[in-house]
Amino acid sequence: MPSTPAVPRNVPRASRPPGLPDFTSPPIEEVVLSIQFASLTRLRGPQIGLFWKGIRTKYPDVTEHPPIPAAFETFGTPPAQVLPTIQFLPTPPTPRFWFDKSGGPDLLQIQQDRIIHNWRKREKDQIYPRYESVRRQFKSEVAMFSKFLVAEQLGELRPNQCEVTYINTIDFPEGLDPQSRLEEITPLWSSRLDADILGEFENALVQAQFLFRSSHDVEPIGRIYVNFQPAVRQADLTPVVRLEITTRAKPRGETIDDGFELLDEERSAVVRTFAAVTTPDMHEAWGRKDGRR
Amino acid sequence: MAVDNAQVREDAFSRALVSANVAATAAPTSNASATLARARAFPRAYEEPERKWQIDIQNQLVEHVQMAEGWDGYGTPAPSMDTAFFALLVLNKIMRTRSPIPQVVPSSTGGIQLEWHEKDIDLELHIFAPYQCEMWFQDHRQAKQPPTSRELAADFGPLNEPMKLLTSR
Numbered sequence: 001m002p003s004t005p006a007v008p009r010n011v012p013r014a015s016r017p018p019g020l021p022d023f024t025s026p027p028i029e030e031v032v033l034s035i036q037f038a039s040l041t042r043l044r045g046p047q048i049g050l051f052w053k054g055i056r057t058k059y060p061d062v063t064e065h066p067p068i069p070a071a072f073e074t075f076g077t078p079p080a081q082v083l084p085t086i087q088f089l090p091t092p093p094t095p096r097f098w099f100d101k102s103g104g105p106d107l108l109q110i111q112q113d114r115i116i117h118n119w120r121k122r123e124k125d126q127i128y129p130r131y132e133s134v135r136r137q138f139k140s141e142v143a144m145f146s147k148f149l150v151a152e153q154l155g156e157l158r159p160n161q162c163e164v165t166y167i168n169t170i171d172f173p174e175g176l177d178p179q180s181r182l183e184e185i186t187p188l189w190s191s192r193l194d195a196d197i198l199g200e201f202e203n204a205l206v207q208a209q210f211l212f213r214s215s216h217d218v219e220p221i222g223r224i225y226v227n228f229q230p231a232v233r234q235a236d237l238t239p240v241v242r243l244e245i246t247t248r249a250k251p252r253g254e255t256i257d258d259g260f261e262l263l264d265e266e267r268s269a270v271v272r273t274f275a276a277v278t279t280p281d282m283h284e285a286w287g288r289k290d291g292r293r
Numbered sequence: 294m295a296v297d298n299a300q301v302r303e304d305a306f307s308r309a310l311v312s313a314n315v316a317a318t319a320a321p322t323s324n325a326s327a328t329l330a331r332a333r334a335f336p337r338a339y340e341e342p343e344r345k346w347q348i349d350i351q352n353q354l355v356e357h358v359q360m361a362e363g364w365d366g367y368g369t370p371a372p373s374m375d376t377a378f379f380a381l382l383v384l385n386k387i388m389r390t391r392s393p394i395p396q397v398v399p400s401s402t403g404g405i406q407l408e409w410h411e412k413d414i415d416l417e418l419h420i421f422a423p424y425q426c427e428m429w430f431q432d433h434r435q436a437k438q439p440p441t442s443r444e445l446a447a448d449f450g451p452l453n454e455p456m457k458l459l460t461s462r
Contacts, residue, residue, distance in 0.1 A: 038422075039374045070378045072423055074452025077386040111377065160375070160423055221447070250424060250447060 013133060017268055021275035024287030026244075028128045031102060031119045031167040033138045035259045036070060036179045039113040040155040044094050048110060051148050055141070059099035061109055067096045071161060073222045073248055075211075108141055111235040115145055115157075124235070131267050135260070141254055159251050159259035161222075164266040166274065169233060170282070178241045179203035179230040185241055186228055186277050203230040210273070212249050214265050222249020222266075224273050243278070245270045346394045347385070353397040354381060357405060370403040379423040380405045387452045392460040412462045415440075416455045430455045 016022070052062055096111035105126070109116035117138035123127065145158045149250040170185055172178045180201055183191040189206050206228040211220035224247045231242040246275035277284065304439035360371040382409065384395070395407040395418075404421040413433040420426045424446045432455075443451060 070375065072382055074386060074447050074449055076448040077453060081385075126377065183310055219448070277418065 016130070017264075018193060020268055020271050020290070021283075021288065022290040023283070024289055026128065026274075026286055027168040028166060029169045029171050029242075030120050030165075030167040031128075031131065031134050032116060032163070032167075033134060033263055034116040034140065034163040034165075035112060035157075035159045035256075035263075036114045036161040036163070038155075038158045038160060038254075039070075040157075041112065042147065042154050043112050043149070047154060048094075048097050048151060050152065051110070051145065052097075054144060054148070055099060055108070058106075059101055060096075061102060063098045063100070064095035065098060065109075067093055068114060070113055071163075071248060073161065073250065075220060086245065100291045106137065110145065115142055117141060135263065135267075139260060143258075145237060146256060158254040159256065159262075160254065161248055162251055162259050162262045163246060163248040164263055164270050165244060166270050167244040168245075168274070169231070170241040170243055171233070171238055175238075177239050179239050182206070182228065185279060185282055186243075188226070188228070188277055199222060205229045208277070212247055212266070212269055214249070214252070214262065216252060222247060224269055226273060226277050243274070243276075245273050247273075332383045334352055346380070346388065349394065350384060350397055351381060354405065357397070357399045360399065364399070365401060367401065369399075369401050370402055372399055372405045373422070375423050376403075376420055378404055378422075380407060381421045383407075383418070383420065383426070383449055383452075386449060387456045389456065392456060412459060414455065414459055414462070416452075416459065417443075417450065428452060432458060 003032060007014055052059070094112050096109055096114070098105075099108040099110070103122060103239075105120050105122050107116075107118040107120065109118070117134065119129070119134045142157070149157055155194060170178055172181065177183060180203060181227070182189040182204055186206065188208055189204060191201060195201070206226075208226045210224040210226070212222040212224050213220050224245065227244045227246075229242050229244075231240050232241050247269045249266060250264040275288075314321075320375055354372075354377040357372050358374055358377050358445060360367065364371060383391050393409055393411055395416075396407050398406045398408060400406045400419060400421075402419075402421055407418040407420070409416040415429070415431045415433070416433060417429040419428075426445040427442070428445055428451060429442045432438060441451075443452065
């Protein structure tokens, strides 16, 4: 991963960092910013209801979903084969709450150890408002949530893992099936296969992971996960390739500013990774405008 | 559309549950585009059934998490859920087939101690909180080697050799 210039700590990033790959029409479908924090066991449904009161104008709808298991990036050992879960509690687990507005692009999710903001593309021609805008909203929501926790004496928000996910939907013009032309999309896949033996290539799931280092650290602090998978666009049942890139890492400290500083670095890593795992031909189709190929 | 969306959401969550090591856990909602039905055709090597030791240790950890504050008579808090989860995650990464199962003990600092005392080996891993750990190791068959004590944060590589010994001896 190219090194990034050091950014002064705790300085809010208001604009796009220089040198980041940039596209006129990126195939972005969804952006997810997540902060995992030390579990707040006293934060349960009734308290979440109180919090909702303050955001109900923006998010009039609330629904419950199973909580997402905690995730911690560790190193030095082989990958675990089974994801650990702890769920045998005498009381039902506090759900993950979705705060949403029908048809709106923004979604806020809260559970006992996570706060998540999703931006979702809702219409074909909807313009992605860019990370800075999504971040600004998320920062305001985290600040409000943190203030609420203190006011209700529920604990302190102490981030321990931060995550940025970009989900892209890649299609081809004129009805060409991108799933069978994966080598035109990513250099991670080569189609040098013997069709006489294997038959015609139909599709593939390509997963890769990379170590993530922040601009402050020599040792890795997290990972970047890349996932190409075949999918179908619901609106028109067109075959597409879904590219999901996630960076997850441990922040330098346990403050909210530490969390956002890491989110900024993770976003840069996701965007650079996106450019690195897609081909120059695709960049041209998406209107790459930072002058690099 | 609403029905379709619900289906996609459910798929996305299921995937997050089984593959958090390789994919996002931030619950992308995938509103407009994808169904993962076709991706499900790809079996994943890490979707193994849960092993018995994991269930036993998970139950012990949950018991420790549920203890009342002052469980030891000295005002010590119960281990937090995060610490218990981290302990299970670390164990999951270092345990091998036929590795002996550790004793799981709540510590006087509100952490969790994992201990192996067998085969002339003493190995202890004290987890104070996520990324705040300390290991202590001594192989009594290597009389010339002093015991090893070190702090661990995110890199658990130093546990590989002791676990290999414990598993193979």
